[in-house]
Amino acid sequence: MVITQPAAPGPAIRLDDLTKTFGPLHAVSGLTLEVAAGQVFGFLGPNGAGKSTTIRMIMGLSAPSSGTATVLGTDAWDDGPGVRARIGYLAGELALPPRLTGDAILGWTARARNVENRSRRHELAERFQADLRRPVGTLSKGNRQKIGIIRAFEHDPELLVLDEPTSGLDPLLQKQFDDLLAETVQRGRTVFLSSHELDEVQRVAHNIAIIRGGELVLADTVSALRARAPRSVELTFSAPVDKAEFDALPGVQVLGQQNGRLVLAVSGEVGPLLEAAASHHAIDILARPADLDVLFRSFYRAPQEVPVAR
Amino acid sequence: MLGDISRLDLRLRRQSSIAYAVGVTAYALLIVVLYPTFRVDTSLNKLTEGDSSLSALFGATGSLTSPDGWMNANLYANFLPLFVLFMTIGYGASAVAGQNEDGTLGDVAVLPRTRAAVLLEKVATLSLLSLPVPLLCLVASLAGHHWQVDLAVGALIGTTIGVALLGVNLGLVALAWGSWTGRRGGALGVATGLAAVSYIVSSLAPVVSWIHPLRFYSLFYWAVGDDQLVNGLSAPGVAVLLSSAVALGAVAWRGFQQLDIR
Numbered sequence: 001m002v003i004t005q006p007a008a009p010g011p012a013i014r015l016d017d018l019t020k021t022f023g024p025l026h027a028v029s030g031l032t033l034e035v036a037a038g039q040v041f042g043f044l045g046p047n048g049a050g051k052s053t054t055i056r057m058i059m060g061l062s063a064p065s066s067g068t069a070t071v072l073g074t075d076a077w078d079d080g081p082g083v084r085a086r087i088g089y090l091a092g093e094l095a096l097p098p099r100l101t102g103d104a105i106l107g108w109t110a111r112a113r114n115v116e117n118r119s120r121r122h123e124l125a126e127r128f129q130a131d132l133r134r135p136v137g138t139l140s141k142g143n144r145q146k147i148g149i150i151r152a153f154e155h156d157p158e159l160l161v162l163d164e165p166t167s168g169l170d171p172l173l174q175k176q177f178d179d180l181l182a183e184t185v186q187r188g189r190t191v192f193l194s195s196h197e198l199d200e201v202q203r204v205a206h207n208i209a210i211i212r213g214g215e216l217v218l219a220d221t222v223s224a225l226r227a228r229a230p231r232s233v234e235l236t237f238s239a240p241v242d243k244a245e246f247d248a249l250p251g252v253q254v255l256g257q258q259n260g261r262l263v264l265a266v267s268g269e270v271g272p273l274l275e276a277a278a279s280h281h282a283i284d285i286l287a288r289p290a291d292l293d294v295l296f297r298s299f300y301r302a303p304q305e306v307p308v309a310r
Numbered sequence: 311m312l313g314d315i316s317r318l319d320l321r322l323r324r325q326s327s328i329a330y331a332v333g334v335t336a337y338a339l340l341i342v343v344l345y346p347t348f349r350v351d352t353s354l355n356k357l358t359e360g361d362s363s364l365s366a367l368f369g370a371t372g373s374l375t376s377p378d379g380w381m382n383a384n385l386y387a388n389f390l391p392l393f394v395l396f397m398t399i400g401y402g403a404s405a406v407a408g409q410n411e412d413g414t415l416g417d418v419a420v421l422p423r424t425r426a427a428v429l430l431e432k433v434a435t436l437s438l439l440s441l442p443v444p445l446l447c448l449v450a451s452l453a454g455h456h457w458q459v460d461l462a463v464g465a466l467i468g469t470t471i472g473v474a475l476l477g478v479n480l481g482l483v484a485l486a487w488g489s490w491t492g493r494r495g496g497a498l499g500v501a502t503g504l505a506a507v508s509y510i511v512s513s514l515a516p517v518v519s520w521i522h523p524l525r526f527y528s529l530f531y532w533a534v535g536d537d538q539l540v541n542g543l544s545a546p547g548v549a550v551l552l553s554s555a556v557a558l559g560a561v562a563w564r565g566f567q568q569l570d571i572r
Contacts, residue, residue, distance in 0.1 A: 061419055061571040085422035093572070095413030097322055112314040112421050 010073060012037040012159050012190035013058060017067035020053050020214075027053040029214045030067070035192055035207070040181055042205030042222075043194040046300050050214040051194045052092045055163050058192070059089055072159055085113070088152035092163035092194070094144060098137025102130060102147040106154065115155045124150040127176055142168035149177065153184070160184065160191045166200055178204050202292045210299045217299050222292070229295040230265035235277050236284035237262070249273055312438070315418055315431040319405065320438065327397070331442045334393045338450035341384045345459050349375050366517045377459045378539040381451060387513070387534050390447055390473055395505050398440050398481030403497035405432040406562075407488025410572055419571045429489070429566045433559055436485065440477035444470045461539060468543030469534060475551035476533035480505045482558035490565030505530075529554065 013035035020028040028050040035041040045051045056062040057069045060080035069076040074083045096105055106121055125132055130146040131139065139147075145168045152160055166174045181191055181204050195201050201208060202222055209219040218225075230253070237260040247254045251268030266273060277285065320327075348354055354374045373379040406429075409415035418428055448470045451461060484501035488494060508528045512535030515525035525531040532547040 056571070059416075059420055061416055063568065063570070081422045081424050081427075084420055087420070089420045091413065091416050091572075093413050095417075097318075097414060099322070108314060108318055109417075109421075 010037070011035055011070075012072060013041075013192060014070040015054070015058075015067070016070070018054065018057060018064050018069055019066045020050075020057060020062065021065045026214050028057070028211075031211070031214075031216055032067075033209055033216060033219060035190065037190050038185055038188050039206040040185055040191040040193060040204050042201035042208040043192060043211065044196065044198065044201055044208060044296065045194075045211040046196060049211045051196075051211060052163055053214075054211070055092070055161055055192075055194055058161055059087070060084060086158045088155065088157035088160045088162075090148045090152040090160075090162045090165050092167075094148040096136045096144060096147065099135050101135055102132035102139075102150075105136065105147060106132065106151055109151050110154060113155050120156060121150060121154050124153055124180075127180070128173060140168070142170060142173070145169060146173070149180075153180065156189075158189060160189065160193075162191065163194045164196070165193060166195075166197070174200070198293050198296045202296075210296065212300060225292055225295060228267065229292050230267040232288040233264045233266050233270075233273070234284075234286040235262045235264065235282050236260055237277075237280050237282055241280045246273070246276060249276060312434050313427075313431050315421075315423075315428060316435040316438070318418075319401075319432070319435045323401070323439070327439065327442065330393075330397065331446055334390075334443050335446040335450055337389070338385055338447040339453070341381070342450055342454035342457050342459050345377065345380050345454065345457050348380065349377075349458060351375065363514060363517050366513050377454070377461055378465075378537075381454075381459060381461065382534075382537075382539050385447060385451075386469055386473070386539055388509075390444065391476055391509070391530065391534055393443050394440055394473055394477035395480055395502075397443060398436055398477035399484045399498065399501045399505065401436055401439050402481035402484030402501060403488055403494045405436065405485055405488070406566060406569070407492050407497045408494040410488075410492045410569070411494050413572050415571050425566050426563060429559075429563050432485065433482070433562070436481045437474075437478050440474040440481065444473045444477075462542070465539055465542040469538040472533035472538055472543045472547060472551065475548075475555065476529055479529050479551060479555050479558060480508075482555055482562060486558050486562035486565055489562045489569055492569055 011034040013033070015031050015033040018028055018031040018033075019026070031050075031054060043051055043054070053062065057064050058071055058076055060076045060083070063077050071083050072086050076083060100108075102125075110116075110118070110121070124130070125146075128146040128149065130150060131143055132147070136144050136147060145165075149165060152162060152165075166177055169177060181193075184191060185206075193201065193205065205222055207219070207221050208225060210217050220228075232255075240257075240260055241262065243254045243257045243262060246252055246262060246264060249272050251266060252273055253265045254262060255265055256263040264273070352375065357374060374383050406415065409418070419425070421428075448466060451459065451466055452463070454461070480501050483504055484497040487500045488497035491497070508530045511521055511524050511528040512530035514521045515528070515531065515535065516522070525535065528535065529551065532550045533543075536544065536547070538544075538547070
């Protein structure tokens with residue numbers, strides 16, 4: 001039986017003007033963000049965007065240059081030990097002592113965290129088919145990652161901070177991981193998940209933030225983003241048409257043209273587009289649902305002014 | 311002070327530390343067993359006649375055929391501190407900076423512990439690692455009674471404590487440097503360089519007049535460079551070694567407070 005617990009009041013994580021500099025380099029600049037309790041929050045960004053630096057400040061591993069990271073109601077840096085007892089953490093670059101077995105590593109972590117009940121460890125090990133008896137130095141990256149996941153979830157923390165958690169996992173285990181996340185938030189826990197895998201985040205997260213160059217460029221719910229994301233429409237005509245006419249339509253951008261075929265990105269109403277297509281005697285139309293990848297990639301690439309929505 | 315963090319660090323070094331201690335003990339026993347062969351070889355003392363700087367550089371001063379002179383020249387004034395420093399400087403550089411470089415310090419730092427508590431366990435582990443080699447050499451030296459190596463037990467115990475404290479101090483130099491910078495290589499280099507300078511000052515002080523007044527700045531001098539094997543560890547020596555360890559521990563703590571952990 002799954003016991004659903006209410007999420008704790010107040011945000012699980014609140015970042016206020018969080019900044020981290022290394023000499024002249026601004027790794028994170030004025031990051032302000034709230035992660036509501038009881039959800040999966042996807043934290044996206046290209047490599048070097050500042051995701052791991054932000055996570056290290058959330059975990060109290062690194063002091064902010066300015067601003068604050070408030071985690072479960074307490075300051076992550078000033079009240080580190082108290083708040084870390086309530087967090088499960090998986091580092092982006094998981095490093096485990098190579099000569100120890102998974103059992104030894106998990107046993108050590110459990111003792112250090114005063115976790116006496118081993119049943120959850122066994123349950124998770126079975127679920128992910130983790131080999132806990134061999135030295136981790138002999139395991140593949142995916143099998144080591146399983147140990148990291150078990151360690152993060154074993155003490156049933158209120159908040160999980162996971163940096164690239166499915167790195168190295170095969171698709172079947174990724175599905176297991178997605179299910180585990182869903183069960184975790186159903187029980188009132190919060191998951192803060194960093195990734196550069198766009199597909200993974202849009203699959204599991206309720207809310208998403210994108211960081212680029214240390215700055216927040218987008219924060220919104222997945223459903224709102226999906227509504228805003230452009231649909232892909234392909235029109236086929238019996239003869240070539242003037243693409244400028246279609247480019248001028250509101251919410252329409254011509255992505256490509258080949259003979260009588262036009263590839264368009266369409267956001268907003270499709271009425272004007274359909275009228276224009278009909279006037280040119282379109283012979284075929286192919287429309288694809290909104291793809292967040294297209295939207296995400298636009299935020300990943302060229303710097304642009306994007307209003308931050310919550 | 312020995313908690314989960316200490317136990318993990320000790321466990322990861324268990325095999326290498328045991329093998330290392332066995333090797334050093336074998337060397338100490340060899341020195342002891344060889345003593346009867348050399349105690350009547352008066353030509354040996356020619357090495358140190360006339361306050362030779364070269365022999366002083368190798369830690370050999372005074373009579374080499376006396377039990378304390380033999381043990382000093384072959385173990386306590388040079389090799390034993392070196393053996394201990396390998397352990398303590400190596401651990402001091404690895405405990406924070408090395409583990410941060412290889413990414414395992416984060417596993418420790420995300421536990422519900424204060425950084426002060428983490429560092430205290432690291433210092434406790436460092437102190438523990440400084441003990442096996444001097445203690446095993448103490449046992450070998452005491453066993454030397456059967457091979458005519460008759461040393462004052464009190465002085466021998468004092469020297470053993472001095473060597474361990476020397477190891478702790480220079481291990482703390484590495485720990486402190488690593489805690490401030492997060493760089494293992496720098497920690498190893500600074501601690502080893504300081505140990506080398508400290509050794510040279512202590513060993514040359516008896517024979518080089520301008521170095522003589524500088525001996526008080528050498529940790530080697532307070533630990534093994536002042537005839538401790540005959541006179542025992544002095545109270546000022548204990549005070550210097552303990553107070554410098556406390557000061558270095560405080561420097562390490564301050565550095566660890568601000569370290570960005572991976």
